Each structure stands twice: as structure tokens, then as C-alpha cells.
Amino acid sequence: MYPxxxxxxxxxxxxxxxxxxxFKKASEKLNVTPTAVSHQIKxxxxxxxxxxxxxxTRAVKLTRDGELLLNTTANIFRELNSTVNEIVSGKEVLTISTTxxxxxxxxxxxxEKFYKAHPDIEVSLQAGEKKIDVMxxxxxxxxxxxxxxDPTDPGTSILVTEKIGMYATQAYxxxxxxxxxxxxxxTEWVNKSLPAIAWKTLFRQQGHDKNHPTxxxxQFDQEHHVIQAALAGQGIALVSSILVENALKEQWLVPFTSSDLQGEIEGLTYYLVMPPHNQRKESVITFTEWLLAEIQNSAL
Incomplete structure (x- = not known):
């Protein structure tokens, strides 16, 4: 045993x-060789x-003792990271993973609204499409x-279910x-497990066959790229009403309607995933309460 x-x-x-x-992915994250990782683990x-x-052959699986040690190291590094960030910045740093x-x-x-209400908390964003195991x-x-x-998923709670609408610049x-x-x-999703939200889906749901050659x-693989294309006057975007909220307020985009296509359709859901060890963390609770109130207001 270790002395x-x-x-x-x-x-x-x-x-x-x-x-x-x-071990290979760990070596890439730590900028060392896989052999060095293997030797340290051994x-x-x-x-x-x-x-x-x-x-x-191509992966490793934790033993029971490995699981026990991981639970401890995860807590240690989480607390250490939080403490060091707080010492350096003078603020508590909250790390959020999202799309x-x-x-x-x-x-x-x-x-900025959150910072004005809670100047002692700094938000660090990790944005991307890769699903991180936050647990x-x-x-x-x-x-x-x-x-x-899925309400049965542990540690999850619903944030808001979006509406999908049609938006373009007034000039277009x-x-x-x-x-x-x-x-x-x-949008053509990078994540192929997501159900398609496409124009042909909208036409079908509203009882129209609009596969007209004209x-x-x-398609873009990111929804914000679709919005940017619409802002540049390149066409009519089929996107989340939540994501175009700011563009609508500033009148950069306007809703599009026609005699054939009316209103919005229901889209997908934004939901929270909170690890059990953070469910009583004051800064997480503060941010979650602000987020829920702010996004519900914007969805009205």
C-alpha cells in the first residue's frame, strides 16, 4: 500500500x-503519450x-475500485478547480455546457442581465455539439x-419547448x-439522433405538398448559421423562435407568413442536466433560477 x-x-x-x-483520449487531453498514461496507471x-x-482491445472499463477512486478524484478536482478560479478572479466561476x-x-x-444581478459569479461556457457526461x-x-x-433521465428538468417559425429580413x-x-x-443536424425540422416537414404538417422545382x-449544420444566412438576406429561415428573439427585438428579422403557411410548429426541448453534487450549490441554484425566469419571459 502507498505509505x-x-x-x-x-x-x-x-x-x-x-x-x-x-488511455489514448486521456493522453490527447493531457498532451502526453499513451505510453506515459499507461505507465502512470500501472x-x-x-x-x-x-x-x-x-x-x-479499444477501450478500458473501470473496476469497482476504479469507480470508487473516480468518485473521489472527481469531487477533489471539481472543488480544487472552483477554489483556484475564485482565488484568481475574485469571483466564483460557473461552467456551463450547451450547444x-x-x-x-x-x-x-x-x-449581461445575469452579471448585473449577480456580479460575484462568472459564467464560463463550453459550447459544442458533443454530448458531455456531466455526471x-x-x-x-x-x-x-x-x-x-425524457423526464425519467436522472438530474434533468425541462427548460422550455421551442416553437419553430419562419423568419427573414424585411428587405428580402x-x-x-x-x-x-x-x-x-x-438545419441539417450534426447530431443525427435529432428528428429533422425541415421545410418538407412543415409542408407535410400543414397539409401542403410543396416539393416544387422552383x-x-x-442547409447548414448549425442553427445559428441558418440565422446568420437569413440576417445576410439569403432566404427565409426555418428556426427556433427562442434563438431569433434578439433579432426580432432589433427588427433585423421579421416573421414570414403566406396564405399557404401559417403560424409556428412545435420544435424540440431545451432541458437542464444537473449533477447530483451540484444540486445544492448556491451559484448553480442562482443561475438556474435566473435562467428559468428569463427564458420563460422570452417565450411568452
């Missing part, structure tokens, strides 16, 4: 390998006198996810002599 605790560097290597379930196991991983579109089109434009990642305090909401609409000449903009449909 003293393993070094912080060894524990950090174990923590990365355990969370990523891969030394740690020999020092503890137990196996922490089951080695498999690129929600971060750029809704959260960032509204964050294991010690650096993520809260995740805002997008998709189909004024220039349309025939609506069937319009360029239609839509229609041009352009």
Missing part, C-alpha cells in the same frame, strides 16, 4: 483516463495493490441540452415578387 498519497499528477492522469474511458495500481481498469447555437444566439446576448465531468457545473426531453421579403421563388434555409433549399 503516502499518490501525486496530484498521477491522480489527474487516472481521472482523465477514467472519465474518457480511454504504477498507481501497483502502489494501491488493486486493478483500477479492465483492459479491452453552439443556444450559446451564441440566446445565452451570450442575455448574460462524471468535474469541470461542468450544469448542462443545457437540446432534443427530446419586399424583394420577393413570387413566394415560390424564395430560397428556404434549414424552391431552393439550402
Amino acid at each position: 503516502k498519497l499518490p501525486s496530484l499528477n498521477v491522480l489527474k492522469t487516472f481521472d482523465a483516463a477514467a472519465r474518457l474511458k480511454s 504504477a498507481l495500481e501497483e502502489g494501491l495493490g488493486v486493478s483500477l481498469f479492465e483492459r479491452r 453552439s447555437s443556444f450559446a451564441s444566439m440566446w445565452l451570450v446576448p442575455n448574460l 462524471r465531468d468535474p469541470y461542468i457545473d450544469l448542462a443545457i441540452r437540446y432534443g427530446k426531453y 421579403l419586399d424583394g420577393l415578387t413570387n413566394p415560390e421563388d424564395a430560397t428556404l434555409l434549414e 424552391y431552393i433549399v439550402r
